[in-house]
Amino acid sequence: MPDYTHAPEPLGVPTRRAALRLLDAVLRRGESLESALPAATRAIHGPDRGLAHAIAAETLRRLPDLDAMIDSVTKTNLPDDAKARMALRIALVQVLILGTPSHAAISTVLPLVDGGPRKLVHGVFGTLFRANMLLPEVPTLPAPVELRWEAAWGEEMVDAAGRAIAAPPPLDLTIADPAETEGWREKLGGESFMPGHLRLGDHDSVPDMAGFGDGAWWVQDIAASLPARLLGKAPSEGGGHVLDLCAAPGGKTLQLAAAGWTVTSVDNSQSRIKRLRENLYRTHLKSEVVNADILEWAPTEPADAILIDAPCSATGIFRRHPDVLHRVRPSIIAETAALQARIFARAADWVKPGGTLVYATCSLEPSEGEAQLDAFLAARSDYTIVPVEQAELPAGITPTEAGTVRTLPGMLAEQGGCDGFFIARLKRS
Numbered sequence: 489m490p491d492y493t494h495a496p497e498p499l500g501v502p503t504r505r506a507a508l509r510l511l512d513a514v515l516r517r518g519e520s521l522e523s524a525l526p527a528a529t530r531a532i533h534g535p536d537r538g539l540a541h542a543i544a545a546e547t548l549r550r551l552p553d554l555d556a557m558i559d560s561v562t563k564t565n566l567p568d569d570a571k572a573r574m575a576l577r578i579a580l581v582q583v584l585i586l587g588t589p590s591h592a593a594i595s596t597v598l599p600l601v602d603g604g605p606r607k608l609v610h611g612v613f614g615t616l617f618r619a620n621m622l623l624p625e626v627p628t629l630p631a632p633v634e635l636r637w638e639a640a641w642g643e644e645m646v647d648a649a650g651r652a653i654a655a656p657p658p659l660d661l662t663i664a665d666p667a668e669t670e671g672w673r674e675k676l677g678g679e680s681f682m683p684g685h686l687r688l689g690d691h692d693s694v695p696d697m698a699g700f701g702d703g704a705w706w707v708q709d710i711a712a713s714l715p716a717r718l719l720g721k722a723p724s725e726g727g728g729h730v731l732d733l734c735a736a737p738g739g740k741t742l743q744l745a746a747a748g749w750t751v752t753s754v755d756n757s758q759s760r761i762k763r764l765r766e767n768l769y770r771t772h773l774k775s776e777v778v779n780a781d782i783l784e785w786a787p788t789e790p791a792d793a794i795l796i797d798a799p800c801s802a803t804g805i806f807r808r809h810p811d812v813l814h815r816v817r818p819s820i821i822a823e824t825a826a827l828q829a830r831i832f833a834r835a836a837d838w839v840k841p842g843g844t845l846v847y848a849t850c851s852l853e854p855s856e857g858e859a860q861l862d863a864f865l866a867a868r869s870d871y872t873i874v875p876v877e878q879a880e881l882p883a884g885i886t887p888t889e890a891g892t893v894r895t896l897p898g899m900l901a902e903q904g905g906c907d908g909f910f911i912a913r914l915k916r917s
């Protein structure tokens with residue numbers, strides 16, 4: 489391989505700098521990839537933004553294996569946050585996953601270690617390239633995640649999670665009118681697991697797809713669509729008022745409104761509320777939107793039903809947001825679990841007697857799901873579980889013995905998997 493250590497700066501370096509900034513934001517500052525994106529990619533445009541994001545996301549999917557590869561040929565391990573290690577991760581992931589030619593991958597990362605060990609980076613990359621090193625077929629999870637999930641769910645789940653992180657997941661759509669599912673399947677292709685659901689493999693950019701502009705469907709993982717499905721259609725007599733708590737950007741609000749409920753959607757994030765309003769506008773669906781903190785706000789009267797899609801560590805959506813595997817630490821899980829308990833307890837007083845409460849989190853941590861429910865039921869004798877029936881779920885996802893839903897990475901694996909969710913449906917006496 490030619491020596492690129494003294495070559496002039498090639499095109500494409502700003503994109504790799506942006507990828508480095510994204511990785512720094514996630515790994516050093518604990519930011520999410522999504523929130524770091526605007527600042528990190530300010531200097532680049534169009535497809536380069538997409539490439540910077542892809543480089544960072546793929547690096548995060550494969551981080552433990554990339555590091556093992558680097559460590560296998562260095563005499564002493566490079567520090568975790570050394571620029572040299574970051575540059576090597578970025579170069580290697582491009583060659584091994586994104587199909588970038590090796591000369592482009594190495595020449596565009598060397599300027600990232602300016603004033604640092606360029607020769608070392610070049611040497612390590614060259615050694616690995618000549619050895620024809622490959623990444624394992626099943627990616628390795630970061631050790632703390634592997635330990636945590638193995639303790640909670642066992643080895644099989646860890647293996648399935650590794651397989652699930654190898655590539656971004658397929659695209660799931662929720663169809664506003666479930667009766668039109670077959671019609672949309674004929675137009676868009678794909679596979680439907682239940683009325684109102686469509687899963688697509690290869691697809692055009694979402695806004696360019698038929699039906700998006702008219703609001704005939706929205707993007708939502710099959711597991712994420714289950715909490716609102718468990719409330720069913722609004723009762724025909726007198727409609728039915730549902731509070732969608734923690735509602736933005738509105739996937740579940742749209743489902744509830746489409747099912748005939750009178751919806752009040754509450755969320756404390758202004759930017760996410762803006763997206764919720766855009767989604768309502770596009771789909772021609774209605775909800776009363778409230779931008780407020782649920783820990784301070786209260787409804788004027790109790791509701792027939794409440795859906796709490798509680799803020800959580802979001803480890804269940806690691807396939808689309810691989811950053812959670814690296815930045816979600818036990819202290820963050822404990823913090824979000826404490827917030828969930830407060831929201832759960834407060835909202836429980838807002839359900840009419842005989843009304844229904846659905847509690848959900850997109851987390852693979854029992855402390856944000858099963859343990860949260862146990863503590864709630866121990867404190868609230870006025871609530872009991874309304875067991876979920878198999879007929880309410882797609883084949884491949886079965887209710888737990890307790891009558892709740894726990895989706896795990898191994899479920900629907902042959903068809904492209906699903907997000908990790910915990911869902912409980914309760915009735916107030």
Ligand SMILES: C[S@@+](CC[C@H](N)C(=O)[O-])C[C@H]1O[C@@H](n2cnc3c(N)ncnc32)[C@H](O)[C@@H]1O
Binds near residue numbers: 735737738
């Ligand atoms: C899991 S997300 C909701 C996703 C949404 N239900 C959907 O289907 O599109 C959790 C939401 O909780 C909101 N949130 C967090 N703490 C809150 C609080 N104290 N009061 C109101 N909303 C809160 C966040 O802004 C975030 O939008």
